[in-house]
Structures are given as structure tokens and as C-alpha cells.
Amino acid sequence: MTSTTPVPTSTPTVRTPPLTEPSGWHEIRLTVNGEPVTAPVESRLLLSDFLRDRLGLTGTHVGCEHGVCGACTVLLDGEPVRSCLTLAVQCEGAELRTVESLAPDDAPLTDVQRAFHECHGMQCGFCTPGFLMTTTALTDRPERPGATEVADALSGHLCRCTGYRNIRRSVGRALDETYGECAK
Amino acid sequence: MKPTPFDYTAPRTLTDALALLADEERDAKVIAGGQSLIPMLNMRLARPGLLVDITRIPELGSSHVDAAGALHIGAAVRQHRAEADPAVRAGWPLLAAALAHIGHPQIRRRGTVCGSLAHHDPAAELPTAALALDASFVIAGPRGTRTVPAAEFFVATFQTAVDADEVLTEVVFPAAPGRGWAFEELARRHGDFATVGVAVVLDRAGDAVRSARIVCCGAGPVPVRLHSAEEALIGTSVAPEAVAAAVCAALAGLDPADDVHATATYRRESAAHLLARACTTAWERCS
Ligand SMILES: Cc1cc2nc3c(=O)[nH]c(=O)nc-3n(C[C@H](O)[C@H](O)[C@H](O)COP(=O)(O)OP(=O)(O)OC[C@H]3O[C@@H](n4cnc5c(N)ncnc54)[C@H](O)[C@@H]3O)c2cc1C
Ligand code: FES
Ligand code: FES
Numbered sequence: 001m002t003s004t005t006p007v008p009t010s011t012p013t014v015r016t017p018p019l020t021e022p023s024g025w026h027e028i029r030l031t032v033n034g035e036p037v038t039a040p041v042e043s044r045l046l047l048s049d050f051l052r053d054r055l056g057l058t059g060t061h062v063g064c065e066h067g068v069c070g071a072c073t074v075l076l077d078g079e080p081v082r083s084c085l086t087l088a089v090q091c092e093g094a095e096l097r098t099v100e101s102l103a104p105d106d107a108p109l110t111d112v113q114r115a116f117h118e119c120h121g122m123q124c125g126f127c128t129p130g131f132l133m134t135t136t137a138l139t140d141r142p143e144r145p146g147a148t149e150v151a152d153a154l155s156g157h158l159c160r161c162t163g164y165r166n167i168r169r170s171v172g173r174a175l176d177e178t179y180g181e182c183a184k
Numbered sequence: 185m186k187p188t189p190f191d192y193t194a195p196r197t198l199t200d201a202l203a204l205l206a207d208e209e210r211d212a213k214v215i216a217g218g219q220s221l222i223p224m225l226n227m228r229l230a231r232p233g234l235l236v237d238i239t240r241i242p243e244l245g246s247s248h249v250d251a252a253g254a255l256h257i258g259a260a261v262r263q264h265r266a267e268a269d270p271a272v273r274a275g276w277p278l279l280a281a282a283l284a285h286i287g288h289p290q291i292r293r294r295g296t297v298c299g300s301l302a303h304h305d306p307a308a309e310l311p312t313a314a315l316a317l318d319a320s321f322v323i324a325g326p327r328g329t330r331t332v333p334a335a336e337f338f339v340a341t342f343q344t345a346v347d348a349d350e351v352l353t354e355v356v357f358p359a360a361p362g363r364g365w366a367f368e369e370l371a372r373r374h375g376d377f378a379t380v381g382v383a384v385v386l387d388r389a390g391d392a393v394r395s396a397r398i399v400c401c402g403a404g405p406v407p408v409r410l411h412s413a414e415e416a417l418i419g420t421s422v423a424p425e426a427v428a429a430a431v432c433a434a435l436a437g438l439d440p441a442d443d444v445h446a447t448a449t450y451r452r453e454s455a456a457h458l459l460a461r462a463c464t465t466a467w468e469r470c471s
Contacts, residue, residue: 024191043192043235044225065185066223067291079264079293085222086294089192090237134290149289155374156288 014039015054028092032057033101041088048072050088051098059099059129063158070157073130074098080134080153099129102136112136112174121170123161130157135171144179187225194237198244198324198353201236205349206326210234214351216259216299219291239296244353249275253359259352263292263300276357278365278383282313285367288375301337302352304344304406307377307445311338312401313367315409316383319357325350338406362387362395364470366462369401370454372445378402379446380455384462386417388470393417398430398463400455403440410434413459422467430463431456 014037024043031037032055041050046065051057051074063069065084072083075097102110109117112135122128134153138145145153150171159167191210195201205212211233215221224230238244244259249271257266266272267283286292286300286309300310301321315334322331323346332345339345346352362385369381380402387395396414399407413434420426440451 023189026192043190044187046186046222046226049186065226067219067287070288070290073290076293080290081293082219082290084226085219085291087192087218087222087235090194090218090239092194152284152374153289156290 013056015056026089026092028089030091030093031095033097033104039088043087043089045088046084047074047086047088047091047096048083051083051096057098057100061126061129063126068158069127070130070134071127073133073157075133075137078137078140080137080156097133097136099132102132110136111177112139112170115173115177116167116170119170119173120166121162122167127157127159127161131159131167131171135174138171139174139178144175150175185226187222188228188231190225190232190235192235192237194240196240196242198238198241198351201238201241201351202324202326202349204234204236205351212236213348214238214302216302217262217295219287219295220299220303220305238351247272255357256354257297257357258354259296259298261297263295263297264289266297267292276317276360278317278360278367278385279310279313279357281365281367282309282383285309285369285371285375285378285381291375298352298355301355302344302346304338304342305377306341306405307379307381307402309367309369309378309381309401312381312383312399312407314355314357315407316385316397316399317357318361318397319355321345321352322354322356323350324353329353331356335409341405361385361397362466362470364388364466364468366465366469368458368462368465370458380440380451380458382455382458382462384459384466386422386463386466386470388467391421392419393422393467398434398459400434400438400459403438403451403455408438410437410459412437417463422463427460427463431460434459 025040027040029038048062051060061071063071067082067085073080074083077095102113213232215235215237239260247257247261249255263283267280273280300308304311319334320331321337326349337345364386366384369378371378378401383399385397386393396417398410398413401407413430416430416433440448442448
């Protein structure tokens with residue numbers, strides 16, 4: 001693949017960094033959406049900027065850059081974390097998943113994405129990649145997480161459009177599809 | 185909102201980490217979970233020359249209960265792991281409850297227990313829990329290793345007994361000092377730092393309180409232990425009059441400041457309500 005790919009896909013293409021930065025370069029090796037990636041990064045590069053600017057994976061959104069809004073949430077070794085509060089160099093050897101991995105290229109939507117689509121769990125979509133990654137982690141458990149745990153996980157995301165009701169319905173639908181319906 | 189340039193290294197031994205921190209020219213700083221430090225870097229409130237990541241040091245990466253029944257939590261142990269640890273939930277439920285108040289699960293997956301203690305935000309939950317549970321802190325540095333009790337560890341806002349060239353290697357919680365416990369806090373939103381918070385640990389002998397530890401956060405630059413409120417509870421069976429007496433005693437010892445988050449009066453009134461509730465809950469739990 002060339003670095004001219006116009007639309008971000010799940011397969012990362014490493015862009016050459018602008019070599020204007022003064023110090024602290026390290027080569028990191030990690031897996032992004034199942035693909036091995038090797039890239040020189042400056043120590044101060046945030047994981048969110050690495051994903052967006054260097055790999056072209058702009059599905060990960062950046063809202064606040066201090067951990068509050070949740071838009072930048074990605075899965076690091078299967079766990080949802082803030083990519084704006086993680087340095088790329090800290091991810092040596094890690095396995096990362098971004099929203100692009102959910103339905104790469106022309107693959108059908110995942111249950112989580114379909115639930116958000118069908119239950120109108122988004123309006124402008126800015127917060128959506130974060131909600132999708134947290135919800136995907138909730139559906140990757142051996143057992144259905146309890147209602148308190150789900151509410152706690154969703155509290156880590158802000159949405160300025162939906163009023164959250166449809167997001168909660170979407171997440172409920174995704175959990176029902178994954179684990180079977182539960183007594184509410 | 186981007187950090188100033190710095191270098192980064194992740195040593196594999198504590199000795200290597202300490203050697204890097206000792207080199208004054210490098211202006212090195214410890215990074216653990218980064219959940220307080222990276223926002224400070226992003227806002228350029230911190231401008232270190234070198235970050236020393238201690239989370240890849242195997243000797244700091246575990247927690248265990250020793251032969252004397254004390255819980256040791258190493259510096260690389262994430263908050264989420266401690267919170268989910270069955271040994272913590274069974275033996276130190278107050279700690280598990282305090283951990284659940286920190287931010288959101290996405291934050292706790294990276295943030296460490298020791299990082300929160302070493303950072304020492306005056307509105308943070310863990311320093312208060314650590315003082316209530318009589319924790320001690322193991323600090324390693326170029327001058328050797330020392331153990332500091334919780335009463336001496338928290339020095340001032342964002343300041344602890346850990347010097348710039350030292351590492352807090354573990355926090356040790358002795359076998360729980362009482363069966364009754366409660367952690368109550370008031371925050372603007374779920375996941376915010378506490379406006380005020382109260383931790384209570386009680387033990388009983390027969391029908392009366394035998395020992396009590398009561399600590400308040402958000403009411404000063406360090407967690408405040410409320411000795412007079414403890415004395416007001418000891419020997420009572422936590423009837424409403426005893427709780428009222430403890431609350432009165434507590435208020436005499438609380439002198440919070442006004443700030444953008446809340447006025448001093450609001451903090452005192454909230455602390456009074458939280459304390460009354462926490463005393464009753466803790467007593468019920470040790471019945
Ligand atoms: C959105 C959001 C909400 C939050 N809400 C809360 C909350 O409600 N309550 C709360 O208490 N916290 C909250 N936090 C802070 C969070 O808990 C941090 O995880 C914690 O304060 C610091 O732990 P850390 O491991 O991330 O430390 P880092 O950010 O890596 O380090 C913090 C500081 O401590 C020093 N340090 C870290 N570990 C050590 C060590 N072992 N020895 C010596 N020095 C060390 C570092 O040098 C740095 O100065 C929140 C953070 C965010 C982003
Ligand atoms: S951009 Fe990371 S939490 Fe807002
Ligand atoms: S859909 Fe617009 S911010 Fe959530």
C-alpha cells in the first residue's frame with residue numbers, strides 16, 4: 001500500500017515524520033489492528049497523534065487532550081485506554097485496536113456498530129469511536145458485565161448531542177446480542 | 185496542548201531507574217500510569233528532560249499479602265488491577281471502594297495506585313484511604329531505602345516524602361485495622377475528584393466502638409485525620425447522639441479553604457453529612 005491512500009483503512013501505512021523535532025527519537029514496534037508496525041517516534045508524541053498523523057487512522061478522535069472526553073479511547077492489549085494520555089513510545093510491544101478495525105474496508109458492521117446504527121446512538125459522530133471501543137471491550141468479556149459496571153464504563157465518555165439515552169439503548173442492544181437478553 | 189520535548193526510557197531494574205533519576209543534568213522524572221503527568225505535560229505545566237517509565241520493572245509489578253497479613257502493592261500495579269483483586273476486595277474493601285471513585289475505568293486501566301499516592305492531589309481519594317488504613321510507604325533512592333508512615337508521607341499539596349531522585353516502590357497496608365468501614369464522597373459528577381470525602385474505619389468490642397480512624401479529603405492540603413471525632417465515637421454504640429457529637433468534634437478540626445470548586449462553608453456542611461452517614465455505615469458493617 002502506498003502512503004497516498006485517501007481514506008483511512010484498517011491497515012496502517014506509516015508516514016515519514018517531519019524530521020524537525022529535536023530530540024528523544026526511539027523506534028517502536030507494535031501491532032495496530034492486527035498489522036505489525038515499526039516506526040520511529042519522538043518521545044513526546046501522543047498515541048492519539050501517532051495514530052492520526054503518522055498512521056492516517058483518523059477514526060480516533062481528539063476532543064480534549066486531557067483524558068476527560070473519551071473520544072480518543074482505543075484498545076491497548078484489549079483494554080480501553082485514553083490514547084491522548086498515552087505516549088506512543090510507551091506502546092512498544094503492545095497490541096492496539098482502533099475503530100478502523102471494527103469493520104475494515106467493506107466488511108459488515110460489528111454487532112456493536114449495528115446497534116449504534118439501529119438505535120440511533122449517534123448524531124454528529126464525534127464521540128462515537130470512543131463509545132464503540134469501550135462497548136467493544138464490554139462485549140469481549142467471558143460474561144456479561146453488570147449494569148453498574150456498564151454505567152461506570154460509559155461515564156468515561158462525553159457526548160454533546162444525543163443526551164445519552166440512545167447510546168445506552170445501543171449498548172444494551174449490543175450486550176443483548178452478545179450475551180443473550182438478560183432480565184433488566 | 186502538546187508536551188515540550190523530552191527523552192524517554194523504560195529501565196528494567198530499579199537500580200537503573202535510580203541511577204537515571206540521580207543524574208541531575210538529565211532533569212529526569214518518574215512516569216507510571218501517566219494519567220496525571222501526561223495532562224501536565226500536554227498543558228506544559230511539567231517540562232522534564234527525561235521520563236523514566238517504571239512500569240516495565242518486574243520487581244515493581246506485583247501485589248501480594250505477606251505472612252503477617254499485610255497487603256503490598258508495587259509501584260507498577262494499575263488501579264484497575266488492584267480494584268479487581270479478590271484479596272483487596274476481601275481484606276481491604278475500603279481501598280477497593282476508594283479506587284472505584286478514581287476517574288473512569290479507562291483512566292484506572294493505566295493509572296497506578298502508587299502514582300496517585302506519589303502525585304498527592306489534595307482532592308484525591310487514595311491518600312485519604314491510605315491514612316485511614318494506616319498504610320506505610322517504601323521509598324528507594326540513592327541514600328538507601330526507608331519506610332515512611334502515612335501520617336508523615338503527605339507533606340503538602342502535590343508534595344510527599346518522596347524526593348525527586350527517589351521512587352515510591354510499594355505501599356503496604358497492614359491487616360485491616362477494623363472490620364467496619366465506609367468511604368463516602370461528594371463530587372460534581374461521577375468520576376470527578378472529591379469536593380470532600382470521608383473514610384471511616386471502626387472496630388468494635390461487644391456493643392461499643394473499640395477503635396476508630398476517621399480521615400477527610402478535600403478539606404486541606406493533606407488528608408486530615410479527625411482525632412477528636414474518633415474519640416467522640418470510641419466507647420459508644422454509634423447512636424444518633426454519638427454521631428452528632430463526632431460530627432461536632434470533626435467540624436472543630438476542619439478548616440477547608442474556598443476555591444473555584446466549592447466554598448469552605450459548603451465543604452464543611454457536606455463533610456458533616458458524609459461523616460454522619462459514614463459512621464453509621466461503618467458501624468453497621470462491623471455488627
Ligand atoms: C479524567 C481524569 C479523571 C481523574 N479523576 C481522578 C479522581 O477522581 N481521583 C483521583 O484520585 N485521581 C483522578 N485522576 C488522576 C489519576 O488517578 C492518576 O492515575 C493518578 O493521580 C496518578 O497515577 P499515575 O500512575 O497515572 O501517575 P503518573 O501520572 O505517571 O505520575 C503522577 C506523578 O507522580 C509521580 N510518580 C508516579 N509514580 C511514582 C512512584 N512510584 N514514585 C515516585 N514518583 C511517582 C510522577 O513523577 C508524577 O509527578 C484522574 C485523571 C484523569 C485524566
Ligand atoms: S481527547 Fe483523550 S479523552 Fe478527550
Ligand atoms: S454524537 Fe455528537 S458528540 Fe456524541
